[in-house]
Structure formats: structure tokens, C-alpha cells
Amino acid sequence: MQILWQVYSILILHVIKESTACSEFCACKWKNGKQTVECANKNLSEIPDGMDPETQVLEFSGNKLNKLSKELFLKKQLINLQRVYLSRCKIKSVHRDTFKGLTNLVELDLSDNLLENIPSGAFMNCPSLMKLTLNLNPINSLKKFAFNHLSYLNTLELSKCEISEIEEGSFQGLHSLEWLHLDENRLKTIRGRRTLPENVKGVELQKNAWECDCHIQDLSAWLRDFNIPLSVEPVCQGPPRLAGRTIKSIPAAELACLPDISPTSFYLELGEGKNVSLLCHVHAIPEATVSWWFQGQMLQNNTMVAPGVHLIYFVEEGSENKRSELFIYNANADDNGTFICNADNAAGTSQSNFTIKIILKEDPIVIIVSFPLEYFLFAVIGISVLGLLVLIVIAVLIVKCHRKNRRQQKREQTKEVxxxxxxxxxxxxxxxxxxxxxxxxxxxxxxxxxxx
Structure with missing residues (x-):
């Protein structure tokens, strides 16, 4: 009987303690063996003061916190919290020291808020965290080392965010992670075979905009190596030829990107009889097949060279980065037109156009003028008469010059005497x-x- 009274007294003391240490907006109770404070959906703009420092669970979802300030829980003397639920609180920012002092925190729910980035710095103060829920936040990318300090984290939920990019190393440091939720985001690919954790037991990747081209080969390889079956297999959304198929079922050779080819167009004027080479660069994953076409016909290769012979042949080297060069020797009028470098793989075909204009050689122009015989005779007589007149004029000038010189000599002799x-x-x-x-x-x- 005495024992019953002691138990009864203890219960009464707990009831009195709860009633005196609980805010009027909250309900304080023992729940699942934890001292719990429930303040959900009260339209509160801050966590009330005066809560019992022994509180282990705080349910504060559906309020209007807007931001989590520096040392928020430490200032409220709530350093024994193990589970904190802050869903739907319109939180836009989290100070890096918000969770300072919460060394026992094992579960944190920040879902359905307005966070655009992972508050990585804030997680340094809660190293014991085992479950983190960030669903329904407008997070668009996961940066490297985003969760690096959460070595005990077991479950990470990032469903229904707006994630379109995951950097390699985003999940580095999550040595204990077993469950990862990335479903219903905007992911088209995940690059790097070690980007996703290797030790997870379950991963949710469905309902993303998976683009099954060459960029998704790393994820495809990871899924093939991931031996545990998924609840829902991720399905390709594009390209159209692969839409609706599961990523894991597609052979690597079909996960192709359209070949990137350069130059896309080229124009050249070339003299007849000259030599020219046309160079085509192709980058394609997987390797593309390159061919040369002219006037609707595929050119057949021929590497025998003979001087003075019109010859066309091509050589190529490389695989994913390929170089193909077409040689034309002793070009002639038949080469006028467009040569096409064609690159083809499972994704489709890309082309590069080389247009050549051959400038033909022109024979020298000889102008022949014919005269009647009478015109020729008149011309000869005229030239002869003109020549004779010139000779007479020259003779007269010579005689006059000679006489002038004699007179000059006589005058000089007279002067000397x-x-x-x-x-x-x-x-x-x-x-x-x-x-x-x-x-x-x-x-x-x-x-x-x-x-x-």
C-alpha cells in the first residue's frame, strides 16, 4: 500500500511539474518514453520560453519561424532535445550556430520549408544526427561536402525538392547512410560512379527527368552494380527512342550522345589541278562511325597515289575524339559541289558540309587582225617616204653644223693672230x-x- 502511494505521489509531481513548466500554447506530455512538448499549428513566430530543460522531443511544425537564429535552443535551455520537428515553418535560413549545444540530437525534420540550400555549416553542431528530413524544399543543387559532418546519419530524405544537380562528393562523409530518398526531383543525370553512397540498403530515384544519353552512363553502371532491388526502378524520360525504359535495362552502347562535329560548314574556291585536304573533327560517346559523301554517294577509300591522276581518299584516327581528313588530288570540274562528313552513332547523325568551287584554267586569247593588200602597200610606201624625209633632214643638219664649226675655227685663228x-x-x-x-x-x- 505504501508503494502505491509513492508511485501516485511521483505521478502527481510529474503532472504538477508539466503544468508549471509548459507554455499555454503547448501541450507537455510523456510520449513513447520521452518528455515531449507539442506546439504544432499554433501560428507561433518563436519558440516559447520557460519550457522544461529536460524536454527531449519538440513538435513545432506548422508555425511561422521564418528563420532559425543563432544558439536558438541553447538560449531556451533546451540542450537535451533528441528530436526536433520544424516542418512547415516557412524557414528561409538557418544560422550555422542554431543547433549549438544539441549534442544528443538524433532526428531533425526541416521539410516543407523555404530552404534553397543545404545548411551544411549548421550540422557541425549535431554530430549524433541519425535522420535528416529535407523534403519539399526548393533546393536546386547538392554541393560537395554538403553532409560531411554527419558520420552517424542513417536516413536522408530529399524527396520532392527541385534538385537538378548533384556534385561528385556531395554525400562524402556519410559512412553510416543506409536509406537515401531522391525521388520526384528534377534530376536528368548523376555523374561519377562514386557520387552515390556505396553502402546504402535502399535508394529512391523514381519520378525524375532522367535523360538516357551518354551522360547517364555512370548512374547506369552504379545501378547495375547495386545488387539490392529498388522499390521502383528509375525510368528514362528522354530521348524519345528510349522513353519509358528503365535505366538499368539499356545497354551502354545505346546510352549515346549525338556526335559533336566541326566545322559545321566550309566554303573553298580552288584552282583546277590543285590539291586540297578537308578536315573533320568528331566528338561522340560512344564512338561514331565517320563516312564521306558526295552527290548522294558514299566515297570509297583508295590510298594508292599516282602522279597526275585525279584521286580522292580519306584517313581517320582516334575513337571518342576522332579526326577524319579527306584528300583531293588534281581537282577538276567534277569536284564542284558539297562534300559531306557524316558522323553516326546510336543517338543519331551529325553532318559537316564542305562546299568546293573549282576555278577552271582559261586558254590565252590571241587577236588576229587582217588587212587588204592595197592597205599594206600604201603603208609600206608611206613608211619609206617618211624614212627618206627623215634622212634628208638629218643630212642638212649635219652640213649646217659642219659649216658652223669651220666659221668658228676661222674666227678663233684670227683672234689668236x-x-x-x-x-x-x-x-x-x-x-x-x-x-x-x-x-x-x-x-x-x-x-x-x-x-x-
């Missing part, structure tokens, strides 16, 4: 000046007589 006479007279004058007057007269008389 006169000059000499004057010089002799001057010398005689100087000599006479030294003689007596009677002798001067006699000397001058003889000098004049001698010169004459």
Missing part, C-alpha cells in the same frame, strides 16, 4: 724705250717691215 701681234708690239715697245731716239725710229721701221 691679233693677240700675238699685240703681244709682239708690246715687247718691241718695251725694248725701244731703252734706246736713244734715233735708234727707236730705225728699230720700229725694221720691225714693221719684218712682220709684214
Amino acid at each position: 691679233t693677240l700675238q701681234y699685240q703681244q709682239n708690239a708690246n715687247k718691241l715697245g718695251e725694248n725701244v724705250e731703252c734706246l736713244p731716239d734715233p735708234l727707236k725710229v730705225i728699230f720700229l721701221f725694221f720691225s714693221i717691215s719684218f712682220q709684214t
Whole structure:
């Protein structure tokens, strides 16, 4: 009887404690062996003060928190929380120290909020987290190391978000992850064979926009190596030739991308008899088959070369990155037109057009002018008369020039005699000046007589 009274007393104390330490907006109770506070759908803009520090479970979904501030739970003295439910609280941001002090937190629900990015920094303060729910957030990509600090995380739910890209290494550090939900997103591919965790027991990938081309080969290989059957197999949405088929069922050779070919068009004017090479680059996964076409006919290869012979042949090298070169030797008018480099694989066909215009050689133009015989005779006579007149004019000029030269020589001789006479007279004058007057007269008389 005494034991019953003790148990009864303890229950009464718990009821009194709950009634005094619980907000008027919340319900405080023991639920599933945990001290629980339920404040769901109360239109609250913040977590009420005065809650029991021993609270282990907080149900606060359907309120209007907008953001989770720095040391939110530490300031409320709720450091013993193990499960926190904050779904539908219109949360747009989470401070990196929001969960500071929550070392015992094992479950966190942030679904159906307004988060555009994974609050990776905030998870550093809850290393014991085992279940994280982020469904129905407008998250568009998962960055590398997004969950790197959650080594004990067992379940990660990212369903019905807007994820279109998952970087390789996004799930790095999730050593204990067993269940991964990525269904109903906008994923077209997941690149990298180690992007998805290797130790998961279940993964949900259905209802994404899977594009089954060459970029999905890594995911296809991962699914083939993943031995545990999926609840729903992911199905291709495109391209049309593969739509509706499960990714795992498609052979790798059919997961192809349309060949990328360059140049797409090319124009060349070439002289007749010249040589030319046309180069075509092709990138394709899987490898494309390359062929050359002209006037609707596929060119057959021929590598024998003979001088002066018109010859067309091509060589190629590489596989996924292929180089094909077409050689034309001694081009002629038959080569006028468009040569087509054709690249074909399971995804379809791509083409590159090489248009050639051959410029033909032109023979030299010779102009022949004919004259009547009479015109030719008149021309000869005219030329002869003209030549004779030229000769007469030249002869007259030569005679005149010769006479002029003779007259000039005579004038020069006369000038020389006169000059000499004057010089002799001057010398005689100087000599006479030294003689007596009677002798001067006699000397001058003889000098004049001698010169004459």
C-alpha cells in the first residue's frame, strides 16, 4: 500500500511539474518514453520560453519561424532535445550556430520549408544526427561536402525538392547512410560512379527527368552494380527512342550522345589541278562511325597515289575524339559541289558540309587582225617616204653644223693672230724705250717691215 502511494505521489509531481513548466500554447506530455512538448499549428513566430530543460522531443511544425537564429535552443535551455520537428515553418535560413549545444540530437525534420540550400555549416553542431528530413524544399543543387559532418546519419530524405544537380562528393562523409530518398526531383543525370553512397540498403530515384544519353552512363553502371532491388526502378524520360525504359535495362552502347562535329560548314574556291585536304573533327560517346559523301554517294577509300591522276581518299584516327581528313588530288570540274562528313552513332547523325568551287584554267586569247593588200602597200610606201624625209633632214643638219664649226675655227685663228701681234708690239715697245731716239725710229721701221 505504501508503494502505491509513492508511485501516485511521483505521478502527481510529474503532472504538477508539466503544468508549471509548459507554455499555454503547448501541450507537455510523456510520449513513447520521452518528455515531449507539442506546439504544432499554433501560428507561433518563436519558440516559447520557460519550457522544461529536460524536454527531449519538440513538435513545432506548422508555425511561422521564418528563420532559425543563432544558439536558438541553447538560449531556451533546451540542450537535451533528441528530436526536433520544424516542418512547415516557412524557414528561409538557418544560422550555422542554431543547433549549438544539441549534442544528443538524433532526428531533425526541416521539410516543407523555404530552404534553397543545404545548411551544411549548421550540422557541425549535431554530430549524433541519425535522420535528416529535407523534403519539399526548393533546393536546386547538392554541393560537395554538403553532409560531411554527419558520420552517424542513417536516413536522408530529399524527396520532392527541385534538385537538378548533384556534385561528385556531395554525400562524402556519410559512412553510416543506409536509406537515401531522391525521388520526384528534377534530376536528368548523376555523374561519377562514386557520387552515390556505396553502402546504402535502399535508394529512391523514381519520378525524375532522367535523360538516357551518354551522360547517364555512370548512374547506369552504379545501378547495375547495386545488387539490392529498388522499390521502383528509375525510368528514362528522354530521348524519345528510349522513353519509358528503365535505366538499368539499356545497354551502354545505346546510352549515346549525338556526335559533336566541326566545322559545321566550309566554303573553298580552288584552282583546277590543285590539291586540297578537308578536315573533320568528331566528338561522340560512344564512338561514331565517320563516312564521306558526295552527290548522294558514299566515297570509297583508295590510298594508292599516282602522279597526275585525279584521286580522292580519306584517313581517320582516334575513337571518342576522332579526326577524319579527306584528300583531293588534281581537282577538276567534277569536284564542284558539297562534300559531306557524316558522323553516326546510336543517338543519331551529325553532318559537316564542305562546299568546293573549282576555278577552271582559261586558254590565252590571241587577236588576229587582217588587212587588204592595197592597205599594206600604201603603208609600206608611206613608211619609206617618211624614212627618206627623215634622212634628208638629218643630212642638212649635219652640213649646217659642219659649216658652223669651220666659221668658228676661222674666227678663233684670227683672234689668236691679233693677240700675238699685240703681244709682239708690246715687247718691241718695251725694248725701244731703252734706246736713244734715233735708234727707236730705225728699230720700229725694221720691225714693221719684218712682220709684214
